[in-house]
Amino acid sequence: xxxxxxxxxxxxxxxxxxxLMSAGLTLVFGIMRVINLAHxxxxxxxAYVAATxxxxxxxxxxxxxxxxxxxxxxxxxxxxxxxxxLYGRDHLDQVLxxxxxxxxxxxxxxxxxxxxxxxxxxxxxxxxxxxxxxxxPYPSYRxxxxxxxxxxxxxxxxxxxxxxxxMQIRAGASNREMIAALGVNIKLLNTLVFGLxxxxxxxxxxxxxxxxxxxxxxxxxxxxxxxxxxVIGGIGxxxxxxxxxxMVGMVETLGGFMLPALLRLFLPAxxxxxxGASLASMSVYxxxxxxxxxxxHGLFPVHD
Amino acid sequence: xxxxxxxxxxxALCSISGNIVASAPVKIGMVTTLxxxxxxLGEDIRDGFRLAMDLEGGMLGxxxxxxxxxxxxxxxGKGKQIAERFMQRDGVKIMTGIVFSNVAMAVVPKVVRDGVxxxxxxxxxxxLAGKGCHENYFNVAWQNDNLHEAVGQYAxxxxxxxxxxxxxxxxxxxxxxxxxxxxYKGNVAGEVYTKLGQSDYAGELAALRAAKPDAVFFFLPxxxxxxxxxxxxxxxxxxxxxxxxxAFSFDQRLLKAVGDAAVGVVNGSQWNHDLENxxxxxxxxxxxxxxxxxxxxxxxxxxxxxxxxxxALKQVGGDLSxxxxxxxxxxxxxxxxxxxxxxxxxxxxxVQDIYVREVVRTEAGDITNETRKKVFANHRxxxxxxxxx
Numbered sequence: 001x002x003x004x005x006x007x008x009x010x011x012x013x014x015x016x017x018x019x020l021m022s023a024g025l026t027l028v029f030g031i032m033r034v035i036n037l038a039h040x041x042x043x044x045x046x047a048y049v050a051a052t053x054x055x056x057x058x059x060x061x062x063x064x065x066x067x068x069x070x071x072x073x074x075x076x077x078x079x080x081x082x083x084x085x086l087y088g089r090d091h092l093d094q095v096l097x098x099x100x101x102x103x104x105x106x107x108x109x110x111x112x113x114x115x116x117x118x119x120x121x122x123x124x125x126x127x128x129x130x131x132x133x134x135x136x137p138y139p140s141y142r143x144x145x146x147x148x149x150x151x152x153x154x155x156x157x158x159x160x161x162x163x164x165x166x167m168q169i170r171a172g173a174s175n176r177e178m179i180a181a182l183g184v185n186i187k188l189l190n191t192l193v194f195g196l197x198x199x200x201x202x203x204x205x206x207x208x209x210x211x212x213x214x215x216x217x218x219x220x221x222x223x224x225x226x227x228x229x230x231v232i233g234g235i236g237x238x239x240x241x242x243x244x245x246x247m248v249g250m251v252e253t254l255g256g257f258m259l260p261a262l263l264r265l266f267l268p269a270x271x272x273x274x275x276g277a278s279l280a281s282m283s284v285y286x287x288x289x290x291x292x293x294x295x296x297h298g299l300f301p302v303h304d
Numbered sequence: 305x306x307x308x309x310x311x312x313x314x315x316a317l318c319s320i321s322g323n324i325v326a327s328a329p330v331k332i333g334m335v336t337t338l339x340x341x342x343x344x345l346g347e348d349i350r351d352g353f354r355l356a357m358d359l360e361g362g363m364l365g366x367x368x369x370x371x372x373x374x375x376x377x378x379x380x381g382k383g384k385q386i387a388e389r390f391m392q393r394d395g396v397k398i399m400t401g402i403v404f405s406n407v408a409m410a411v412v413p414k415v416v417r418d419g420v421x422x423x424x425x426x427x428x429x430x431x432l433a434g435k436g437c438h439e440n441y442f443n444v445a446w447q448n449d450n451l452h453e454a455v456g457q458y459a460x461x462x463x464x465x466x467x468x469x470x471x472x473x474x475x476x477x478x479x480x481x482x483x484x485x486x487x488y489k490g491n492v493a494g495e496v497y498t499k500l501g502q503s504d505y506a507g508e509l510a511a512l513r514a515a516k517p518d519a520v521f522f523f524l525p526x527x528x529x530x531x532x533x534x535x536x537x538x539x540x541x542x543x544x545x546x547x548x549x550x551a552f553s554f555d556q557r558l559l560k561a562v563g564d565a566a567v568g569v570v571n572g573s574q575w576n577h578d579l580e581n582x583x584x585x586x587x588x589x590x591x592x593x594x595x596x597x598x599x600x601x602x603x604x605x606x607x608x609x610x611x612x613x614x615x616a617l618k619q620v621g622g623d624l625s626x627x628x629x630x631x632x633x634x635x636x637x638x639x640x641x642x643x644x645x646x647x648x649x650x651x652x653x654x655v656q657d658i659y660v661r662e663v664v665r666t667e668a669g670d671i672t673n674e675t676r677k678k679v680f681a682n683h684r685x686x687x688x689x690x691x692x693x
Contacts, residue, residue, distance in 0.1 A: 116561065212531050257507050273497055
């Protein structure tokens with residue numbers, strides 16, 4: 001039972017991380033209709049910048065701020081230089097171009113930082129463990145990630161539902177020609193939205209730095225799950241991204257832990273572990289398949 | 305230029321003394337992994353190999369050699385192409401360099417059948433040590449299971465009774481745990497296979513804590529290992545349950561990325577920079593001076609591969625027309641290995657000592673490995689008996 005609760009926390013933490021990634025991606029996909037495979041690269045930029053600033057200044061907060069600034073700027077630059085030319089084009093062109101960006105950014109990090117993964121530590125304040133659930137010490141840094149995710153979700157809720165900018169973004173997601181006709185500068189809006197998405201990816205990358213290896217290509221592993229999240233949540237929907245990210249986080253974590261245990265009931269241990277591990281890595285995709293059968297446009301479709 | 309002068313000088317010397325030395329340098333083809341995240345492995349193998357050549361002024365065993373290097377990008381198909389080109393276009397008779405077992409399996413059986421001598425500086429898949437052994441295939445590093453076996457023996461010797469095992473869900477992961485269990489006699493608290501390339505181990509760590517093992521053995525190469533060790537420490541587990549693994553997650557470059565989280569971890573290796581023998585002292589000092597960084601075990605293997613080739617070239621005077629003489633010379637392993645005693649077993653794989661090391665923070669503040677004890681003396685791999693040679 002203790003273990004189960006702890007795994008719930010782990011699932012929540014993964015879900016929060018996925019939410020930060022998918023919130024930006026779903027906006028870009030929903031509003032600009034662009035498939036941006038390079039979203040994971042912005043996550044990597046965040047992690048690299050955070051680790052570098054952390055290494056030189058010793059301050060985690062400074063690293064975090066530098067990371068989101070850098071990722072936001074890089075994101076807007078990419079929008080201006082590359083993506084802007086792709087809005088009217090076929091999805092295949094966009095996939096090709098943004099895949100090229102992935103290769104570009106991966107090589108760029110190798111050129112700038114070398115092949116050696118960077119080191120980044122958790123801030124001293126959060127280096128310990130806390131017994132949120134009595135008997136199961138939980139790393140306080142991971143709790144901080146959960147907290148940060150909740151704050152970002154609240155911020156996005158306020159931004160989208162209670163500001164003029166948010167209203168325009170939502171309007172852009174449902175009908176972009178109409179709001180352009182109404183005199184909203186859709187080009188500027190696109191750049192801003194892209195910058196916001198990049199900033200969130202950078203934040204996710206910076207927060208992942210102390211947990212994961214900061215290395216070239218680190219964005220790709222989370223990118224796939226991020227796409228699963230936005231497809232389940234409904235493309236363009238922030239609310240959908242939040243719910244779907246938590247679902248995927250839970251399924252991914254609990255699947256890896258419960259499936260082998262379940263299979264052990266009627267299979268020999270070694271077979272059960274092997275099969276369980278394989279099934280667990282499929283579980284997220286099975287979830288996606290089920291959701292798409294029941295609701296072909298995702299849980300919270302924006303376009304019908 | 306320097307190589308040219310040396311060659312010219314040597315040629316002049318030969319014409320005076322009347323010795324028969326091949327005038328063109330002996331070509332050695334190195335197929336290795338220089339790009340991708342694992343590129344630093346090939347880089348170190350290459351640099352170790354080059355160092356041995358540089359120390360002799362572009363020669364190995366007194367014979368001028370030319371090293372051809374190409375990057376396989378960790379891709380078996382590409383490795384095969386490069387090997388093909390080395391053989392067809394360059395007429396290479398000696399090859400080395402492959403980092404990964406899957407690339408080795410695609411390249412090695414083919415080239416050794418075609419009469420090329422292959423010296424493995426890293427990969428040692430069981431298939432090539434057992435039934436698939438070949439007179440042209442030599443492994444100067446280890447059979448893949450060796451380092452895991454050493455940790456298994458260490459766990460048994462240290463009286464651990466209940467160990468939790470963790471490896472990625474792919475063939476090398478399963479082999480690793482198999483190798484460990486060959487020498488570990490206690491109870492297995494849990495055997496977990498994670499996804500290949502997994503980055504977050506929170507779920508596994510929670511389950512691990514609940515299983516209450518008295519130690520953990522893990523094999524997670526590359527970035528996976530960095531992630532796991534950091535998260536293990538963040539969960540506070542490094543203070544409660546000792547962690548152990550093969551040397552692959554604890555080379556000098558990875559340690560830099562892991563930091564303090566790795567301190568105290570015990571790992572099995574056939575080499576360490578603090579092994580006290582003359583060859584090693586010379587190697588470590590020259591490597592640091594030349595490249596400005598500490599050598600890894602991969603660099604030591606590249607260096608030994610070059611020195612092994614050098615010892616054999618010396619015996620045949622650089623003449624590769626009689627391959628059986630060259631093979632016999634290689635089989636003697638008449639060189640001072642940086643790991644001390646070294647010889648080949650019947651399947652031309654190493655018979656060597658294997659140690660456990662512990663990750664420590666030095667007084668200067670660096671994080672590095674310190675040799676703790678010798679676990680195996682003259683250790684042979686488990687597949688030699690299956691090799692009919």
